[in-house]
Amino acid sequence: xxxxxxxxxxxxxxxxxxxxxxxxxxxxxxxxxxxxxxxxxxxxxxxxxxxxxxxxxxxxxxxxxxxxxxxxxxxxxxxxxxxxxxxxxxxxxxxxxxxxxxxxxxxxxxxxxxxxxxxxxxxxxxxxxxxxxxxxxxxxxxxxxxxxxxxxxxxxxxxxxxxxxxxxxxxxxxxxxxxxxxxxxxxxxxxxxxxxxxxxxxxxxxxxxxxxxxxxxxxxxxxxxxxxxxxxxxxxxxxxxxxxxxxxxxxxxxxxxxxxxxxxxxxxxxxxxxxx
Numbered sequence: 001x002x003x004x005x006x007x008x009x010x011x012x013x014x015x016x017x018x019x020x021x022x023x024x025x026x027x028x029x030x031x032x033x034x035x036x037x038x039x040x041x042x043x044x045x046x047x048x049x050x051x052x053x054x055x056x057x058x059x060x061x062x063x064x065x066x067x068x069x070x071x072x073x074x075x076x077x078x079x080x081x082x083x084x085x086x087x088x089x090x091x092x093x094x095x096x097x098x099x100x101x102x103x104x105x106x107x108x109x110x111x112x113x114x115x116x117x118x119x120x121x122x123x124x125x126x127x128x129x130x131x132x133x134x135x136x137x138x139x140x141x142x143x144x145x146x147x148x149x150x151x152x153x154x155x156x157x158x159x160x161x162x163x164x165x166x167x168x169x170x171x172x173x174x175x176x177x178x179x180x181x182x183x184x185x186x187x188x189x190x191x192x193x194x195x196x197x198x199x200x201x202x203x204x205x206x207x208x209x210x211x212x213x214x215x216x217x218x219x220x221x222x223x224x225x226x227x228x229x230x231x232x233x234x235x236x237x238x239x240x241x242x243x244x245x246x247x248x249x250x251x252x253x254x255x256x257x258x259x260x261x262x263x264x265x266x267x268x269x270x271x272x273x274x275x276x
């Protein structure tokens with residue numbers, strides 16, 4: 001497997017809209033959502049909206065049907081399958097929730113392409129109501145990030161830092177991060193010089209990154225649509241793979257064949273460790 005980890009945001013990066021708004025709008029609860037929005041954090045509001053929809057007679061099946069109709073970024077399914085086939089480790093970091101993401105990925109046939117999904121927990125309770133919880137329990141304590149664009153329930157930058165520490169132990173070398181929203185700016189700050197960030201053009205993450213380019217260590221490659229996303233991502237992946245193969249061949253060529261003198265049975269010297 002290539003030493004490449006590709007991290008996708010979900011809303012407006014895999015699907016072409018916000019999954020929370022899509023469900024609320026399609027199930028006819030937009031007015032109530034807008035009325036309650038100023039009174040509580042977004043994550044808490046979505047849990048409240050699931051309760052309201054349940055009381056209106058909307059079922060889990062109704063929610064699933066709406067999610068399966070969500071429009072996706074053109075070509076994103078083939079892009080994900082291609083990146084997976086090239087040996088990349090694909091992951092998701094999203095402020096949506098487990099139920100929404102799992103339902104859509106399974107419907108698209110790409111759930112098994114991902115090794116990890118970091119998002120807000122959710123479950124169906126004994127009454128058949130969907131409950132949505134925060135990724136970080138902000139009612140107990142703050143996640144500690146000082147970046148004002150991170151919501152209280154999730155700092156994607158902290159998620160990336162934990163991921164980076166784990167990947168370092170596994171020998172994974174490079175990360176490519178794709179996102180669109182303000183919450184995708186913080187993880188962009190955590191990427192290293194050998195990493196890549198792919199913000200969606202003319203979306204909040206793109207604007208924040210361009211206003212703070214001096215803070216970004218990773219290479220920046222913007223994309224505007226599914227065609228550009230596919231072309232840029234796969235080109236980066238293939239370029240990294242070619243570079244790694246050349247490095248391997250360069251290291252391999254250092255080892256020379258030493259002829260054995262059959263008459264004297266000279267002992268071969270032990271191979272020295274090679275630093276990568």
